[in-house]
Amino acid sequence: MATITNPRARALLIDITRCIGCGACAQACKEKQGFPEAEEKELSATAYTVLLDKGDDRYVRRLCMHCEDPSCASACPVSAFEKTALGPVTYDASKCLGCRYCMVACPFGVPKYEWTKAIPSVRKCDMCADRLAEGKPTACTEACPAEATQTGTREELLAEAHRRIRENPGAYHPKVYGEDEVGGTSVLFLSPVPFEQLGFAKVGTTPLPNLTWAALEKIPGVVSVGGGTLLGIWWITKRRQDVAAAEAKGAPDPRREEGGRR
Amino acid sequence: MTTPRVERFRPGFWGIVLGHLLVAGALVALFRFTRGLGAVTNLSDEWPWGLWVGFDVLCGVGLAAGGFAITTAVYVFGLKRLKPIVRPAILTSFLGYLLVVVGLLFDLGRPWNIWHPLVMWNPRSVMFEVSWCVMLYLTVLALEFSGIVFERLGWTRALVIQKMATVPLVIAGALLSTLHQSSLGSFYLIVPGKLHPLWYTPLLPVMFFLSALAVGLAMVIVESRLSARAFGRSLEMPVLVDVGRALLVALGVYGAVRLLDLARLGVLAETVSASREAAFFQLEFGMGVLLPMVLLSLPAVRRNARRLYAAALLAVVGFVVNRLNVSITGLEGSQGGHYVPAVPEVIVTLMLVGIGFALFGLAVRYLPVYGPPAEEPEPVPAAEARLVAAAVRT
Numbered sequence: 001m002a003t004i005t006n007p008r009a010r011a012l013l014i015d016i017t018r019c020i021g022c023g024a025c026a027q028a029c030k031e032k033q034g035f036p037e038a039e040e041k042e043l044s045a046t047a048y049t050v051l052l053d054k055g056d057d058r059y060v061r062r063l064c065m066h067c068e069d070p071s072c073a074s075a076c077p078v079s080a081f082e083k084t085a086l087g088p089v090t091y092d093a094s095k096c097l098g099c100r101y102c103m104v105a106c107p108f109g110v111p112k113y114e115w116t117k118a119i120p121s122v123r124k125c126d127m128c129a130d131r132l133a134e135g136k137p138t139a140c141t142e143a144c145p146a147e148a149t150q151t152g153t154r155e156e157l158l159a160e161a162h163r164r165i166r167e168n169p170g171a172y173h174p175k176v177y178g179e180d181e182v183g184g185t186s187v188l189f190l191s192p193v194p195f196e197q198l199g200f201a202k203v204g205t206t207p208l209p210n211l212t213w214a215a216l217e218k219i220p221g222v223v224s225v226g227g228g229t230l231l232g233i234w235w236i237t238k239r240r241q242d243v244a245a246a247e248a249k250g251a252p253d254p255r256r257e258e259g260g261r262r
Numbered sequence: 263m264t265t266p267r268v269e270r271f272r273p274g275f276w277g278i279v280l281g282h283l284l285v286a287g288a289l290v291a292l293f294r295f296t297r298g299l300g301a302v303t304n305l306s307d308e309w310p311w312g313l314w315v316g317f318d319v320l321c322g323v324g325l326a327a328g329g330f331a332i333t334t335a336v337y338v339f340g341l342k343r344l345k346p347i348v349r350p351a352i353l354t355s356f357l358g359y360l361l362v363v364v365g366l367l368f369d370l371g372r373p374w375n376i377w378h379p380l381v382m383w384n385p386r387s388v389m390f391e392v393s394w395c396v397m398l399y400l401t402v403l404a405l406e407f408s409g410i411v412f413e414r415l416g417w418t419r420a421l422v423i424q425k426m427a428t429v430p431l432v433i434a435g436a437l438l439s440t441l442h443q444s445s446l447g448s449f450y451l452i453v454p455g456k457l458h459p460l461w462y463t464p465l466l467p468v469m470f471f472l473s474a475l476a477v478g479l480a481m482v483i484v485e486s487r488l489s490a491r492a493f494g495r496s497l498e499m500p501v502l503v504d505v506g507r508a509l510l511v512a513l514g515v516y517g518a519v520r521l522l523d524l525a526r527l528g529v530l531a532e533t534v535s536a537s538r539e540a541a542f543f544q545l546e547f548g549m550g551v552l553l554p555m556v557l558l559s560l561p562a563v564r565r566n567a568r569r570l571y572a573a574a575l576l577a578v579v580g581f582v583v584n585r586l587n588v589s590i591t592g593l594e595g596s597q598g599g600h601y602v603p604a605v606p607e608v609i610v611t612l613m614l615v616g617i618g619f620a621l622f623g624l625a626v627r628y629l630p631v632y633g634p635p636a637e638e639p640e641p642v643p644a645a646e647a648r649l650v651a652a653a654v655r656t
Contacts, residue, residue, distance in 0.1 A: 075452060078390070097379075103310035
């Protein structure tokens with residue numbers, strides 16, 4: 001199920017060289033979601049984005065990457081996750097049965113759970129899908145005083161990212177994280193140093209759902225070949241028994257007195 | 263209708279243990295469903311799956327693989343000698359899968375939505391496929407098990423109809439089992455970056471299938487021994503010797519494929535490194551595959567009920583270690599930390615195991631599990647009627 005990139009699809013570009021570490025993005029997000037205001041060090045059910053201090057005046061945002069081909073959406077047995085045409089990967093709690101395979105599957109460790117609720121949901125950034133639908137940028141984008149986080153179409157942001165690298169090669173590591181990672185994501189990062197140094201996951205460029213699909217797509221073959229084989233073996237076994245029974249009863253063949261019976 | 267034995271209810275040691283587990287389990291359930299999973303488990307955002315998935319589901323389903331292995335051997339491959347173990351194997355699988363579902367009701371965040379995969383589809387999801395297979399296979403097992411109940415009740419007509427469906431049911435069961443036993447391994451195909459290379463392989467589904475096949479056979483031996491001790495009902499030794507031989511072959515195939523795959527992926531050296539993962543691999547593979555293979559290759563072991571039981575038990579424990587390695591040990595490196603189940607998690611798991619034993623015991627006592635089908639398999643109504651009549655008279 002290759003995703004056809006929608007030209008209207010929104011994306012985020014986060015430029016670590018521009019970030020001043022004020023944390024307004026995380027704050028604005030909490031405000032928008034109505035979460036209690038407490039600084040958190042890792043994503044949680046009440047923190048859809050956090051800003052991590054990596055030293056040397058470098059700050060890295062953590063948030064859902066909004067993959068083009070999301071592992072969570074492929075993992076979910078009831079399609080509670082959806083990669084929407086507008087870019088965000090959204091979650092519908094009313095479908096969810098709480099198996100938490102999405103959390104296991106996500107290569108970025110993004111989906112979090114409401115462990116202390118009797119009726120729990122998976123919680124994660126939805127890229128302000130409601131705001132995007134109204135043509136507005138995400139809350140974090142709007143709050144950023146340094147234009148370190150920007151909202152736009154994926155194409156224009158990618159072009160912009162490469163322009164920055166080209167025009168200022170000394171300031172940037174020459175790669176856009178998210179351009180090819182797990183087949184591409186809707187959140188893109190620019191960094192002054194190699195991404196591993198800032199704790200970014202090394203995830204390869206294959207969309208991870210391809211790995212499970214490689215097994216699932218064999219099911220029709222297994223069922224037809226396996227079913228056919230079992231039926232064939234059963235038929236042969238039965239035929240042999242019938243013949244043996246008939247011989248034992250009616251026409252005894254002196255040369256073949258024992259035919260597979262105990 | 264007569265009951266074979268009417269006894270005054272007098273709980274023994276295990277009965278008392280089970281009673282305590284049931285009370286404790288009910289308390290855990292109370293907290294779990296009012297205060298959330300976090301109140302009773304050590305599950306967290308880093309460890310979304312713990313003992314209930316690793317043991318109750320992954321091991322539960324695997325240990326219940328005997329049903330399809332034995333029914334296929336008897337009804338498809340015509341190994342009539344194994345007929346006496348068909349019913350115990352079906353019973354184990356049926357109870358096993360029922361308990362897996364009960365375990366899921368504890369583990370799922372919103373268990374009341376467990377039926378959603380029926381109407382909300384996602385064919386790309388391994389979990390979706392497993393849900394369907396388990397639902398369908400549970401139905402198959404219920405139908406297979408119904409024959410035992412019909413016979414006990416003397417419902418001859420129902421029994422005849424049930425018997426006519428045997429072969430289609432067995433073949434459907436074999437296919438469904440092949441699919442979901444392997445798919446439990448496919449769960450982890452999507453986490454190449456998280457699962458340690460000693461366990462991550464594109465062949466995970468094949469590994470899960472082959473090891474489930476082996477452990478299904480091992481469980482038949484283990485159960486027979488336990489039934490012999492508890493109820494004085496067991497299988498004839500020649501049958502067990504055959505199962506032991508089959509177990510040796512199954513372990514051999516699994517072990518060979520596993521080692522060849524590790525070599526192919528270039529991680530054979532990892533197995534003897536000084537890491538925590540390597541130690542757990544050695545435990546799983548040395549104790550659970552190689553040692554039982556060595557033991558089972560000795561005729562002195564295969565032909566002795568107690569030694570055969572010990573070898574099979576090793577294979578079962580090794581299997582459990584393998585599933586926990588895939589679901590927990592193998593993820594510790596990437597998750598940075600350890601998961602140890604909380605006491606309430608262990609209580610629920612023990613309670614489920616206890617319920618399984620108790621139901622098995624009740625079934626053996628009140629249903630013709632280890633008995634009648636020593637007669638010939640022909641579904642002749644008259645013969646059945648006579649049989650049932652005889653059973654009712656006694």
